[in-house]
Amino acid sequence: MKREINTDMARSRPAELATVIAIISAVVLMLLIFVGSRGMRDFDSALIGYAVATLFAVVALTYRYALWISRPPTWRYFRAGWANFFSWRNFRNYTLLIPKAWWTDIFGQTFILKRGLRRWITHMCIFWGVLLSLAITLPLTFGWLHFTLLPNSQYQLWFFGIPLLIFPISSVIGFAIFHGLDFTALLLMVGLLLALWRRITDAGQLAIQRFGFDLLPLVMLVAISVTGLALTASSSWWGGRFYWFLSLTHQAVVVVWLLSLPFGKFFHIIERPASIGVSLYQTVNQDMEHYDIRPQTGRCRRCGQELPSEQFVQDLQAVLGDLGQHYDLGGDRGALQEYCPTCKRVLRGEAYYQLMGKRFL
Known part of the structure; x- marks a missing residue:
């Protein structure tokens, strides 16, 4: 019972922290709106629907992003990425890596x-x-x-x-x-x-x-684009006919799209910049000395193939520990992380064969 309570508390902490961060983001955005519009003097009340929907979208996006970052694997990559970014040695050796990653991964x-x-x-x-x-x-x-x-x-x-x-x-x-x-x-x-x-x-x-996840976001963007272009056509060529209906329809579709951002396919746009830190993490670790499992070798226990860097293996083992997953093979065989991917599959096959015998074949 005590262990279950501790587990529930551990799970609730990231949610509470994400809630606080989301509330702070809402307050900051409202302050920026107030200051940027000169005390609401430049704020167009006709656009209040867009503003409210954007505020809710920002809160939900911040909340979900904070929860995503707090997951053990993501947090280790995130923390290591920033640590590598602020490293003076890495800045000297990989000066062009970040601008290049922004181009290849984002822009x-x-x-x-x-x-x-x-x-x-x-x-x-x-x-x-x-x-x-x-x-x-x-x-x-x-x-x-x-x-x-x-x-x-x-x-x-x-x-x-x-x-x-x-x-x-x-x-x-x-x-x-x-x-x-x-x-x-x-x-x-x-x-x-x-x-x-x-x-x-x-x-x-x-x-x-899936229609709701893959097609519906595209359909909503088509509706936004078509109604937006129709507003220009109404004001420029149609003498203002249908403008009120088109503007209301356009606003409704945009509001729905904004509110769906944190929960749909386009959330990956918010997640994608984190790949910059992953690229830096991987590049830095590839250039580091390989992880030594056997003395002076840094190779797979079974076949001798080189393994990733020490930091990568240690981070992987730490993440599995955070998730309560332990892969100690027992005896002198070490842990599963001390084998290359090919040998892991071989070990799994051997274990299945020992368990099932001829039925495995």
Whole structure:
């Protein structure tokens, strides 16, 4: 009974810490909205639905991310990644590693290019379409970014209450600024159409995909893009017809999408930057002296193949210990982590054969 109580307490601590961090993130965001909108003077009340949904999404994302980070395997990678990042020796030896990892893993996503050019184009269009759309929408929603009309048909751009730029309404700059969300919607649509085409034609995807997890997020993004482009068409070509209905529909779909972010497929966008720390961890450890299990060898107990670095093996054993999983083989055979992957499979096969005899074959 006492052990069960201690286990429940250990499980509740990460949730309590995640709750505190989520509340702090909400307070910080509300303060930034208040300050950035100059005491709510620049806040557009018509966008309050977007703002409230974004606030709830930030709280849920922070809560789930904090829980994810607190898991034993993730926390060890996370902690080791930051320790390697702030190491002066690593900075001197791997100065270009972090910028390169940001390009290959995040901004350029070149690892997807190895799977095919069309898949890479699909991911890039969706990634940059969503990212650029949020970069425009969120500052407008929070009142950080707004425009004021000046004489002679000019606009003044403000950011956090600071005047930045004056431009003519009919200029190229003005057209690009006021149609920025249209450009990002078109970019997003290219990626979405490619993704949906693959989802409905690829036999492998049809066999394993789930509508709620794999297709619904894409459908919602299509709805956001189409209704957003329709708003521009209504104001520019249709004389404002259907604008109220389109704006309400657009806002409702965006709010649902924002609220679904912490619980759906697109949460991996939030998780992905952590791969930078993993890349640094792996690179640093590959260059370290290999783990010595036999004296002066650092090789598998059975076949002699080189094993990963000492830190990697020690972290693996520590994580398994945190999870209550112990793989001591008994006698002088050591632990399962002291064998290479091939020999682990051989040991497992031998154990099955000893247990089942000829029935195993």
